[in-house]
Amino acid sequence: MTAQTAITHPALEVRDLALEYRIGPDWKSALRDINFTVERGESFGLVGESGCGKSTVAMAIMHYLPRNGRVTQGSIRLAGRDVTDLSPRELRDLRVNKISMVYQNPGTALNPSIRIGRQVEDVFELMGVPAREREGRVRQVLDKVQIADPIRVMRRYPHQLSGGMLQRVVIAMAIASRPALLILDEPTTGLDATVEAEVLDLVRDLRDEIGTSVLFISHSLAVIRKMCDRVAVLYAGRLMAVGPTEETFNNPSHPYTVGLLRCLPSPETGRRDETTLDTIPGFLPPLGAEITGCIYAERCGNVQDICREVEPELIPVPGDSVSRCHFWDRAQELPRTVPEAAPRRERSEETLLAITNASKTFVQDGAPVYALHDIDLEIRVGETVALVGESGSGKSTLAKVLLGIHAPDDGTVIALSGKGLSAKVAQRTQGEIGAIQMVFQNPDSALNRRHSVRRIIGRAVRLLRREGRKETDDRTKNLMREVRMGSQHLLAKPRQLSGGLKQRVAIARAFAGTPALVICDEPTSALDVSVQAAIINLLAELQAEENVSYLFISHDLNVVRYIADRVAVMYLGRLMEVGSSPRVFAGPHHPYTEALLSASPDLEEDTRIRLEGEIPAASNPPSGCVFQTRCPRKIGVICETVEPPLEEAEPGWFKRCHIPIEELRLLQGQPPAEVTADPATT
Amino acid sequence: MMGRFVLRRFGLALITLALLSVLVFIGTQLLPGDVGRRVLGPFATQESVDALNARLGTDRPPLVQYTDWIGGAVTGDLGDSITFARPVTELVGRALINSAKLAALAFVIVVPLSIWGGILAALRRGRLIDRLITVGGLSATVIPEFVSGIVLILIFAVTLGWLPGTASAPRGSGFFTQMRHLLLPAICLTLVLFGYIARITRAGVIEAMEADYTRTAILKGLPRRVVIRREVLRNALLPTIAVVASQMGYLIGGLVVVEVLFSYQGIGQLLYSAAQNADFPLLAGGVLVVGAMFQGSMLLADLAYSWLNPRIRLAGSG
Ligand code: SF4
Numbered sequence A: 001m002t003a004q005t006a007i008t009h010p011a012l013e014v015r016d017l018a019l020e021y022r023i024g025p026d027w028k029s030a031l032r033d034i035n036f037t038v039e040r041g042e043s044f045g046l047v048g049e050s051g052c053g054k055s056t057v058a059m060a061i062m063h064y065l066p067r068n069g070r071v072t073q074g075s076i077r078l079a080g081r082d083v084t085d086l087s088p089r090e091l092r093d094l095r096v097n098k099i100s101m102v103y104q105n106p107g108t109a110l111n112p113s114i115r116i117g118r119q120v121e122d123v124f125e126l127m128g129v130p131a132r133e134r135e136g137r138v139r140q141v142l143d144k145v146q147i148a149d150p151i152r153v154m155r156r157y158p159h160q161l162s163g164g165m166l167q168r169v170v171i172a173m174a175i176a177s178r179p180a181l182l183i184l185d186e187p188t189t190g191l192d193a194t195v196e197a198e199v200l201d202l203v204r205d206l207r208d209e210i211g212t213s214v215l216f217i218s219h220s221l222a223v224i225r226k227m228c229d230r231v232a233v234l235y236a237g238r239l240m241a242v243g244p245t246e247e248t249f250n251n252p253s254h255p256y257t258v259g260l261l262r263c264l265p266s267p268e269t270g271r272r273d274e275t276t277l278d279t280i281p282g283f284l285p286p287l288g289a290e291i292t293g294c295i296y297a298e299r300c301g302n303v304q305d306i307c308r309e310v311e312p313e314l315i316p317v318p319g320d321s322v323s324r325c326h327f328w329d330r331a332q333e334l335p336r337t338v339p340e341a342a343p344r345r346e347r348s349e350e351t352l353l354a355i356t357n358a359s360k361t362f363v364q365d366g367a368p369v370y371a372l373h374d375i376d377l378e379i380r381v382g383e384t385v386a387l388v389g390e391s392g393s394g395k396s397t398l399a400k401v402l403l404g405i406h407a408p409d410d411g412t413v414i415a416l417s418g419k420g421l422s423a424k425v426a427q428r429t430q431g432e433i434g435a436i437q438m439v440f441q442n443p444d445s446a447l448n449r450r451h452s453v454r455r456i457i458g459r460a461v462r463l464l465r466r467e468g469r470k471e472t473d474d475r476t477k478n479l480m481r482e483v484r485m486g487s488q489h490l491l492a493k494p495r496q497l498s499g500g501l502k503q504r505v506a507i508a509r510a511f512a513g514t515p516a517l518v519i520c521d522e523p524t525s526a527l528d529v530s531v532q533a534a535i536i537n538l539l540a541e542l543q544a545e546e547n548v549s550y551l552f553i554s555h556d557l558n559v560v561r562y563i564a565d566r567v568a569v570m571y572l573g574r575l576m577e578v579g580s581s582p583r584v585f586a587g588p589h590h591p592y593t594e595a596l597l598s599a600s601p602d603l604e605e606d607t608r609i610r611l612e613g614e615i616p617a618a619s620n621p622p623s624g625c626v627f628q629t630r631c632p633r634k635i636g637v638i639c640e641t642v643e644p645p646l647e648e649a650e651p652g653w654f655k656r657c658h659i660p661i662e663e664l665r666l667l668q669g670q671p672p673a674e675v676t677a678d679p680a681t682t
Numbered sequence B: 001m002m003g004r005f006v007l008r009r010f011g012l013a014l015i016t017l018a019l020l021s022v023l024v025f026i027g028t029q030l031l032p033g034d035v036g037r038r039v040l041g042p043f044a045t046q047e048s049v050d051a052l053n054a055r056l057g058t059d060r061p062p063l064v065q066y067t068d069w070i071g072g073a074v075t076g077d078l079g080d081s082i083t084f085a086r087p088v089t090e091l092v093g094r095a096l097i098n099s100a101k102l103a104a105l106a107f108v109i110v111v112p113l114s115i116w117g118g119i120l121a122a123l124r125r126g127r128l129i130d131r132l133i134t135v136g137g138l139s140a141t142v143i144p145e146f147v148s149g150i151v152l153i154l155i156f157a158v159t160l161g162w163l164p165g166t167a168s169a170p171r172g173s174g175f176f177t178q179m180r181h182l183l184l185p186a187i188c189l190t191l192v193l194f195g196y197i198a199r200i201t202r203a204g205v206i207e208a209m210e211a212d213y214t215r216t217a218i219l220k221g222l223p224r225r226v227v228i229r230r231e232v233l234r235n236a237l238l239p240t241i242a243v244v245a246s247q248m249g250y251l252i253g254g255l256v257v258v259e260v261l262f263s264y265q266g267i268g269q270l271l272y273s274a275a276q277n278a279d280f281p282l283l284a285g286g287v288l289v290v291g292a293m294f295q296g297s298m299l300l301a302d303l304a305y306s307w308l309n310p311r312i313r314l315a316g317s318g
């Protein structure tokens, strides 16, 4: 292609970019003073929380702004060419040949009524590839993104493919023209960790192979860290820090970066009984807020008087980085927002809830779907049990069975504090319903939009307690205090609240009837990291105060490691491994857990165990061990013929696998049992 | 999959039709009580009433009557009209052809016009033309046909004299004369339908324009023309098809009013006079035929909809 220009110019150069959105009659500043350069062949990350403007940057580069957006200043140069004023023709040419994009939600990024093959072929047609060569090129490029059976996939419609497969197709379309710049906007958000790992590997391989430059946008520090050479941290439409990834994260020179990193639970930070998670106080300023001085001053623990008067420039700092902070050298001395001491709690060996021999079979189109099979699980008083596994593993079905939303198959026994519990919620007493409550992933859909906070919580209190008006009101206000919300929010409607506050309302509602067990279904995965930390702290505090038990469904293993006392790993409706959290994370692991753990973006690629293929359909589970179709450690015919039982291989540790524990230890490169016998090493 | 879907949908239509036939039968042949008396009036002699009942077969037990009637219906014999003393099938058939002409003209005008209007409104969202189409269409929808019909007659037939005020062309007129006569009633129907269809089209187009896949298509570098035609319209027109089909129901109701107003010998007019004259065999046969037509068009619309929508067409084969 245009080799000469490519050598002399960086792939992307953004200079002094400023952008505004019109909201009502006013234009509000959404991006200001954005400066960064993506060198040829480089992977550049743009990281920040929601509302920081990272997708807006991408759309400005693609020249695809919503109708109410406009660039007011600055230039965007692609291989030396300014793209801010191009004719429609040049713009199309640019999009066809030079720059492509991969989006967050592959499920909606493809046209539902056009076959995959046709949609990919478009790209070649636009590039001017003659008609007879196109099909071959489509096959080639699908091959390149490691789609096993391109011909079959080409004939499919989007709804017939899984999310991971669709994202491969979108990536195929994006790399077909070997673009100079590839923009990936949250390409793995919403995908399972195992699929995410595969997609990230793929992007890395392709980048190395075709030498394209990558602009990688994500809210996930771990993903950015894994994928990018350099990174820019964005906050409220401004760059806070830019530098090499290692330097930016290991030796941060901006208080915001320091704060973000502290919010994340990691294997190095202690567990919930040892330390709280630090958080970032306050909120993102509203779009277009006129702030003199440092835009982060409101939330910064290092703030000085000068910060509120003079806005810092992007100051060059050691390590080839820049930081927009007057006191960059003190960034890492940032005081903690939340006291480190974790809330103390009582633990008990008493069983709160036991579900035995649980199965759930749905009937779909006349055929049975085995959503749950042979589940035995106990939750103790005041304990947190985490439920992990890919989507489709049956986690949510189990939650719904416990809540009585789905009636399990005959033979299933659910007992609460030793007393049998009806399978259907309609047959449970008021007290039993109040005893098991739920917090959902998405508070938006769980809260009635038209009601005030007071009404939402008050209604739950009234239903579950049936007390007088005064008691109900007192309890409502009490709950608000418990979830650390001020009374100024009592009359607010959900839409006036931030995601974190909405989730607090949902939690308050779940606690309305003093529950014994709260099922938390991905309670923080729709939230930003700083908000996630605060919610996790809150859940931990509430547990300490109320001695409540949690069933904590999550795909984020770092969060699970931090909060859970015990972990249950599910695959295709079965429990594959159950044990104390330190034990499950320390290993030896069930082969499925091993694969899940190694899918974490924190790890380097070479240590990874890849999971082949996708989770099989629950309507037609594999014979023998249900994991045998994907198991990297499969030992032979026995795996295909005999389903292993969930057996207690060590006291309190259960696995469903034919491989004996000693052998697992050897396979996974762990020292033999004698050495790890000391529980302190966990 | 598609085959099974078609079969199931077809079976459903048949069941609905059978239910309808029972209802029609009860409504027109059982509920009126003594049919002969209702037809001949209170002053007829008992003998002539009995004779009529015997001739119509309404003196037999209801079940026999029904099986006889439905058996005839299946073989194309719906009995004779009392007022016209002619086979019901013949009368209904002729009226249907007339109505079909009117309905076809109305559809030929309204479908392209309103879809085009809806697309235009969507592409010029928030501008004057958009407001004209949406607000204008909505206002026209709520004006009853007999009001708009009379206004149309007053303006175009009486004052300006451009178009005939009655819909029936003289016997043996050519195609264009017939259409000229049908133009005013067709416009009258168009006024009502335009707003609905345009609004649904507009909403569908806007939704598709904002969809992620449209963004993908634009950022792929597809020309705007192609994006609109292939990405947007294909997905946006799906709901429109469903709406157009569901308006068949309205059209039949609207036809009664419009045909009576423009004194046009269509099915609406025929049913209206049958009801007025207590011509039960004609009424029953006419309603049954209209019901069958209605079911048939809904069936076609469903099939078209699902054929265009791969998610339905391929359901179960994923
Ligand atoms: S300039 Fe001041 S307020 Fe802003 S980040 Fe630095 S220390 Fe904090």
Ligand code: SF4
Pocket: A591, A592, A625, A626, A627, A628, A629, A631, A632, A633, A634, A635, A636, A639, A644, A656, A657, A658, A659
């Ligand atoms: S039983 Fe076999 S297939 Fe199943 S997890 Fe163990 S080794 Fe893998």
